[in-house]
Amino acid sequence: MIRLYHVSKTYGDHAALQDINLKVAKGEFCYITGPSGAGKTTLLKLLYAAEKPSEGKVLVGGVDVTSLSRRRRPFLRRNIGVIFQDFKLIPTRTVAENVSLSMEVLGYPRATIQRRVRAVLSIVGLKGRENNLPAQLSGGEQQRVAVARAIVNDPAVLLADEPTGNLDGGMAIEVIEILQAINLRGTTVMVATHDMALMDRFPYRALRFVQGKLVRERPCRL
Amino acid sequence: MAHVLRRAFRSLWENLYLNLVATGVIAASVLMLGVFLMVMYNLNAITHSWASDVHVSAYFRADVPTERCFELKEQVAAMPGIEAVRFVSEQEARGYLVDQLPETEPVLLELGEGVLPASLEITLVPTMAHEQGIRDMVAALDMPELEEVDYGQQWVERFNSFLALLRLLGVILGGLIAIAAVFLVANTIHLVVYSRRTELETMRLVGATDEIIMAPFIIEGLVQGVLGSGIGIVGLVVMHRWVILRLQQALDLTLAEDPLAFLPLDYTLALLIVGVLLGVLGAWSAVYRFLAKAP
DSSP states (O other): OOOEEEEEEEEEEEEEEEEEEEEOTTOOOEEEEOOOTTTTHHHHHHHHTSSSOOEEEEEEEEEEEEOOOTHHHHHHTTTTEEOOTTTOOOTTTTTTHHHHHHHHHHTHHHHHHHHHHHHHHHHHTTTTTTTGGGGGGOHHHHHHHHHHHTTTTTTTTHHHHHHHHHTOOHHHHHHHHHHHHHTTTTOEEEEEEEHHHHHSSSSSEEEEETEEEEEEEEEEOO | HHHHHHHHHHHHHHTTTHHHHHHHHHHHHHHHHHHHHHHHHHHHEEEEEEEEEEEEEEEEOSSSOHHHHHHHHHHHTTTTEEEEEEEEEEOOOOOHHHOOOGGGHHHHHHOOOSOOOEEEEEEEEEOSSSHHHHHHHHTTOOOOTTEHHHSSOHHHHHHHHHHEEEEHHHHHHHHHHHHHHHHHHHHHHHHHHHTTTHHHHHHTTEEEEEOHOOOOOOOHHHHHHHHHHHHHHHHHHHHHIIIIEEEEEEHOEEEESOOOOOOOHHHHHHHHHHHHHHHHHHHHHHHHHHHHHHH
C-alpha cells in the first residue's frame, strides 16, 4: 500500500529524512516512532502530499505521490484519512459540521452525510455531542472528532500524527482501540507516536526514526 | 452544489461586516464609473447633434456669371450625400446680414456691390454629417469657380479632439478605478479568506479541489457584485435626478436642447456587468493567492 524508495527531505541545510526505504502492506497497522525532530511528521506529510521529497519516490496505493500534480493531489487525499497533531478542527463549526466536511467536499447528499456522521460519532463515543462547538469539548473529545473526520469516508489509508499526544492514559487507549477497529476493517493505519507504553500494549510493527534516519524496526508481536 | 451554496451564504452572513465593505467598495466604484460614463455619453450626444447639423457654404468668385452659378448648383445637388442645395445671391446675403446686424447697412451701402459673394448653402444628409464625410464633400467642391468653402465645423473638430483626449483620460481613469476596486475587493475578501484559513486548509487536506474551495467565494463575489452594482446604479439614478438635473437648472446650462440624459440600458447593463466582474475577480484573486500557498 505504501512504498518509499530512497526518500530524503531537506529544509535548507537540515535533513529531516535521509534515504528512507519502506514498505507498508495493505491492511497493516504500523507505528512510526522516535524522539521529537526524528522526521515522523515529515514522513506523514510526504504520504498525504503536503510536502514533496527532495529525493526519492513515494508511492501510496500505487500512485506516485512524488510526481502528482497539484490538481491531482485532492484525489489522492480522498483515499487518505489524516488525524492531525493539532486536530485542525474549525472552531466556528459544530462537531457534526467538522466531521461532515470530508464528505461535503466529495459531494455526498446531505441525508447520506447526516447518517454517516451520526454513525461515526457513535463509533468514537461522541453521540449526543453533534451540536457542540470544539471549544465546548475536552482535548480528548476534540481528538475523537479529528478521528471521526479522518475515518468518515472509509479511507484506504489512515495516517495519525501523535493522536494520543494530548490524552491521558485511558483516553489514549480508547483512541488506539478505535484505530485498531478501523484497521480490522482493512484500512492501512500508520501512527506517529513516541508513547512507548502504548506501543507495548498494542505491539504492532514499529519503525524507529532518529534524526531523519530509519534506525530500527520492530516487527508486529500480535 | 447545495453544500457550496450553503457555505457561500453562511459565509456572507458570518462575515457580514467585511462583505458589506466589499459591496460598498463595488457600489462606490460603479457609481464613479457611472458618473463618468454619463458625462461622456451626454458630451458625445451633444457633439453628435452639433456635428450632424452641418451646413456647408461654398462662396463663388465675384466674376462667375449667375447662370454658371445655377449650373454648379445643379451639379452639386447631384452629388451623393447632399440633402439640399440653395443658391444665395449677393442681394439675399446682404438682406440677411442687414436683418441680423442692422448697423452694417450704411457700411454695405457705401461699399457698393460685389462685397458679399453669392454662395451655395449645402445641407448634407445626416449619414454624411461626420468629420470624414464633410472633408470628402469639401474636397469634392474644389472647383475654380468657388473662392472658399466654409463649413463652420473646424471648432467642432477641435472639440472632438478635446473629447477624444477626455475619452482617453476617462479610459485611464476608469481603468485605475477598476484596478483600485479589484484591489480593494480582493483585499477585503482576502480578510474573509484569512479568517477562514483553518477551514480552507483543512478542506484541502481532506481532498477538496481548488474549484470546490473557490466556488463559495466566487458566489460571494457574485452576490457582492450584483448588490454593489445595483446600489451603485440606484445611486447614479438618484444623483441624476436630484443632483445633476437640479445643478443643470440652477446653472442654466443649455449646452443641449434636452436635459442631460441618464445612461441608456446597454450602458447600465455594462455597469452591472462591471460590478459583477469586480466582485468575482476580487474573490478569485483573493482565494487564488491563498490556494497558491496552501499545501
